[in-house]
Amino acid sequence: MKQRSAALLAVALMSMTAVPACSGVSGGGGGGAAVAPSDPAKVSGDITVLTHKTDLAGDGTLARYAAEFNKTYPNVHVKFEPIVNYEGDVKIRLNSTDYGDVLMIPAAVPVADYPKFFAPLGTPADLDRKYRFIDGGAYNGQVYGIAVNGNATGLVYNKSVWKQAGVTDWPTTPEQFLADLRAIKAKTSATPLYTIYHEGWPMTAWQSYLGEASCDEAAGDKLATDPGPWAAGKELNGIDTLLYDVVHQQLTEKDPTTTAWEGSKSRLGTGKIGTLALASWAVPQMEAAARTAGADPADIGFMPFPVQQGGHFCSVISPDYREAVNVHSKHKEAARAWVDWFVDKSTYAQDQALLPTLRAGAMPAELKAYQDAGVQFIQLSQAKSAEVSKIDNQSEIGLNKPDYRQHIVDLARGAGSGSLDGYFAELNKKWAAAIKTVG
Numbered sequence: 001m002k003q004r005s006a007a008l009l010a011v012a013l014m015s016m017t018a019v020p021a022c023s024g025v026s027g028g029g030g031g032g033a034a035v036a037p038s039d040p041a042k043v044s045g046d047i048t049v050l051t052h053k054t055d056l057a058g059d060g061t062l063a064r065y066a067a068e069f070n071k072t073y074p075n076v077h078v079k080f081e082p083i084v085n086y087e088g089d090v091k092i093r094l095n096s097t098d099y100g101d102v103l104m105i106p107a108a109v110p111v112a113d114y115p116k117f118f119a120p121l122g123t124p125a126d127l128d129r130k131y132r133f134i135d136g137g138a139y140n141g142q143v144y145g146i147a148v149n150g151n152a153t154g155l156v157y158n159k160s161v162w163k164q165a166g167v168t169d170w171p172t173t174p175e176q177f178l179a180d181l182r183a184i185k186a187k188t189s190a191t192p193l194y195t196i197y198h199e200g201w202p203m204t205a206w207q208s209y210l211g212e213a214s215c216d217e218a219a220g221d222k223l224a225t226d227p228g229p230w231a232a233g234k235e236l237n238g239i240d241t242l243l244y245d246v247v248h249q250q251l252t253e254k255d256p257t258t259t260a261w262e263g264s265k266s267r268l269g270t271g272k273i274g275t276l277a278l279a280s281w282a283v284p285q286m287e288a289a290a291r292t293a294g295a296d297p298a299d300i301g302f303m304p305f306p307v308q309q310g311g312h313f314c315s316v317i318s319p320d321y322r323e324a325v326n327v328h329s330k331h332k333e334a335a336r337a338w339v340d341w342f343v344d345k346s347t348y349a350q351d352q353a354l355l356p357t358l359r360a361g362a363m364p365a366e367l368k369a370y371q372d373a374g375v376q377f378i379q380l381s382q383a384k385s386a387e388v389s390k391i392d393n394q395s396e397i398g399l400n401k402p403d404y405r406q407h408i409v410d411l412a413r414g415a416g417s418g419s420l421d422g423y424f425a426e427l428n429k430k431w432a433a434a435i436k437t438v439g
Helices: 004-015 054-058 061-072 086-093 111-117 124-128 159-164 174-187 201-209 235-248 261-269 280-292 332-344 365-372 385-395 402-412 420-438
Strands: 045-051 076-082 102-104 149-152 155-158 191-194 273-276 300-303 314-319 322-325 376-378
Touching: 045 054, 045 332, 054 061, 054 076, 061 076, 061 332, 076 332, 086 102, 102 332, 149 280, 155 159, 155 261, 155 280, 159 174, 159 273, 159 300, 174 191, 174 235, 174 273, 191 261, 201 235, 201 314, 201 402, 235 402, 235 420, 261 273, 261 280, 280 300, 280 365, 300 365, 322 332, 385 420, 402 420
Parallel strands: 045 076, 045 102, 191 273, 314 376
Antiparallel strands: 102 322, 149 314, 155 273, 155 300
């Protein structure tokens, strides 16, 4: 659960070249589209919503949303089915017709297979005017999934720690970022930046800064034809050099092999850690941990990656799971009512400090601060993502796996042999060879 948001993009990219384990079942439920109801009073039925949010199901949060939903749709009864191993379990269930009435589309399902499992929700032209991220949920002129919310890239930080170090403005360059972390080390007792190296998955967050540093929506696609992404002046070189420098200058935890995710939450909230390289999904978890520890959740802040283009920051936004209606559902109208209400009317995105899918949706305070500061949201093109994934697999680098950046941390702390420049040369050699092989 905790690493799902950080790793969802990696799963999606890998799935583009994977053979699905599910084949679909024809017939049942009458097929057809899930049409948005025009009269809430006439909509009825019992629906089951499969959810990966086991925490929100367990603490009653989802039940409270359902109670609000029932004020508009009193004749629809919503039952939540929380699933711990969501990806694995739901992918297996897709071999039958029993996968709820509403579900989050598993990342392993190829887009071309969407019509086998999910009911059409409308055309991209119609829905794109209202929602973000529609393109990724569409196939052959129909939309089959609407993102529940989005995430924005950046870094989570403790405002009080940074203020105590004398820093009140977001750093605009890597050099300034390093200077600010050095000030935190010198003037506070906090660890300036915590890598959470031992857990593995947090290291993949550094890949999410691709496109953010350059403000280039085609940053990912360009990897398909660039034989030297780690050459001097290139974006991956800059991102990984900053990671190396932070560790090499001893601005991170002393022993990264003992770091723990759960402990990092309260440590950031109570001011023992200054900064975490994690996306916006982590903000509410840090706030909750601060509150539990008796600290002020208002101390939790969110800043963009320390690079500007044209005098402004950028933040890459990406969709979380897409909500869909089971094509076999006997209550498609009720199921569609829930999908629309949850994305359009619920306060879920604001409550969880997430980017709303609804274009007109109110931004949570953390991301409104982004907007007020002129941070530009960009969405990376996926035109060549399948090709990039093949090249990545062929190169055995693992852009979205922890090992490659854990090695950079090891180099920086003296636990690995070789130099950073030597490693960059090795990465470029592998990537160039993979481009030739895949091409």
